[in-house]
Amino acid sequence: MKKNVVILIAEDNAGHFQLIKKNLWLSCVDSDIILFKDGQEVLDFLFKADTGVYLDDNKGYILLLDIRMPKVNGIEVLKKIKEDKELRKIPVIMLTTTSETNMVKQCYELGCSYYMVKPVNYHLFMQAVQNLGEFLSLEGMRLPFIKKGCA
Amino acid sequence: MNKETVILITENNPDHLELIKQGLRHAGLHNEILLFVNHGEILDFLFVKGDGPKRKPNTEYLLILNVDSNSIDGIQILEKIKQDNELKKIPVIILTDNDEQKTIEECNNLGCSTYIVKPTEKRDFEEIVQKLGCFLSVIEITSIK
Numbered sequence: 001m002k003k004n005v006v007i008l009i010a011e012d013n014a015g016h017f018q019l020i021k022k023n024l025w026l027s028c029v030d031s032d033i034i035l036f037k038d039g040q041e042v043l044d045f046l047f048k049a050d051t052g053v054y055l056d057d058n059k060g061y062i063l064l065l066d067i068r069m070p071k072v073n074g075i076e077v078l079k080k081i082k083e084d085k086e087l088r089k090i091p092v093i094m095l096t097t098t099s100e101t102n103m104v105k106q107c108y109e110l111g112c113s114y115y116m117v118k119p120v121n122y123h124l125f126m127q128a129v130q131n132l133g134e135f136l137s138l139e140g141m142r143l144p145f146i147k148k149g150c151a
Numbered sequence: 152m153n154k155e156t157v158i159l160i161t162e163n164n165p166d167h168l169e170l171i172k173q174g175l176r177h178a179g180l181h182n183e184i185l186l187f188v189n190h191g192e193i194l195d196f197l198f199v200k201g202d203g204p205k206r207k208p209n210t211e212y213l214l215i216l217n218v219d220s221n222s223i224d225g226i227q228i229l230e231k232i233k234q235d236n237e238l239k240k241i242p243v244i245i246l247t248d249n250d251e252q253k254t255i256e257e258c259n260n261l262g263c264s265t266y267i268v269k270p271t272e273k274r275d276f277e278e279i280v281q282k283l284g285c286f287l288s289v290i291e292i293t294s295i296k
Contacts, residue, residue: 089259105293108240113264115291128289135286138279140268142250144259 005031005143007136010042010077012070013107016118020064020095023126028134033076040076041078043080048148060143062136067096067103075106082111089144152292154182156211157237161187161225163217169244170273171215174280180288190224194231197238211292218247218254226257233262240293244283
């Protein structure tokens with residue numbers, strides 16, 4: 001993955017966020033990471049509501065998206081992103097505790113790139129996130145640039 | 152993904168195909184792999200047409216698709232898959248020698264899951280596929296009706 005990549009993480013569980021961040025770091029991910037504590041925060045950022053932080057045209061973005069979150073849940077966030085003709089290019093990886101078959105199906109229907117279930121076991125969780133990190137740091141991975149004018 | 156997931160590969164370079172298979176195996180994936188050399192064959196397979204092999208119902212699939220620089224076939228396949236209400240649930244990984252930003256934008260716009268440019272070194276190639284395989288082993292895939 002080229003250097004100018006930003007990993008967006010929408011995660012309301014602070015413990016999970018720390019674990020994800022630490023294990024991405026352990027697998028040599030050196031991208032910027034931005035945390036959003038609920039679905040509304042990530043939508044505000046992407047759709048340029050008045051948050052003070054904006055999408056950078058020269059950077060590639062990947063979103064790791066939890067499903068059960070306050071205010072706006074991950075399914076709604078995924079739907080809004082994939083309905084937008086520019087933002088839809090952002091790869092969205094669902095990262096959630098929910099393993100229901102219907103939820104997996106719905107997310108792929110809506111256009112997520114991958115669906116990952118957080119293992120309950122701590123060590124398996126660490127391993128899974130490290131696998132994700134190694135994948136995100138792949139030399140050949142290429143991301144689109146998002147050109148977002150005023151919403 | 153579970154061990155019943157079928158990995159579909161379109162790749163017309165035999166050396167690259169061998170490296171992809173090896174990389175996946177080294178990642179511990181022993182899933183069934185179906186190879187398509189001809190781009191028409193993969194569409195017939197997925198859309199259940201023609202005389203060749205056809206997909207089975209209620210099966211999980213994953214596609215590793217090559218998009219050659221000198222042909223638009225790969226992009227058209229991606230487009231057809233992602234326009235179909237059922238087939239669009241299949242994660243499509245583009246593995247290509249095409250490093251043009253325009254093609255990267257196009258494939259992501261059409262809904263590919265990941266766009267990976269093939270490395271020139273053989274050793275790097277296998278390592279990339281192995282890391283891809285390790286990641287694929289921890290994701291969930293949904294079955295296609």
